[in-house]
Amino acid sequence: MSDNHKPKVLVAEDERDIRELIGFTLRFAGLDVTLTKNGVEAVEQAPVLKPDLIMLDVRMPKMTGYEACRTLKDNPDTCQIPIVILSAKGQEGEIQEGIESGADHYIVKPFAPDDLTRRVREILRGAGALEE
Template sequence: MAIVLVAEDDSDIRDLIVFKLEQAGHTVLPAENGQVALRVAAGRTPDVALLDVMMPGMSGLDVCRALRERPETARIPIIMLTARAQESDVQTGLQAGADDYIVKPFSPRDLTQRVETVLARAGT
């Protein structure tokens, strides 16, 4: 299965995501903020990244841009997670380089399916 980077500052949401993705057979690299996510990705390149948009210090949008700038992570699929559901917010996420955008609250089953879909598109 895949290696999934999960950057989410809310520990309850992060734990739920980690549980569901591990249940689906993935290896999960959890990170509590954007800076940690970039360090984790530098140490072990993920196959896909799930990034919360609103995190303290470094937003998921900033992490997305930084991942796209690095040759080793430039092509990994990125899914943004956010409570922001306005069309302009989705557009901002996609312009930052995200491949998909999931609005909170989300169904854990839907999240797992969306991860599988972006991985299939990427050929992972």
């Protein structure tokens, strides 16, 4: 995969260690990754970056992942971008709230780096942003 065809992933995660782990893992997998600290930053950067995938932590300051997801899905410039909600909670109600906010996928933390890479690649392939 050449640099100019690397799929772009925008990640919003307020916990620095987790944010850096996600960034390292996805960059190692050959993806172009932009990291943000909260939902407000993600909502501001998404229309400019035009990422192939957005990953949002649920519990963040300023704007939750659910709020950011709804805002991104309401914006004509970002509504078609697949969104993954990241949460330490895997209860059915949390997953349902993520889907109702417009999320396309839900990943429960903690996750193994290999599992994260596999899921992200599957999502990008399904969106046509990554070749087999």
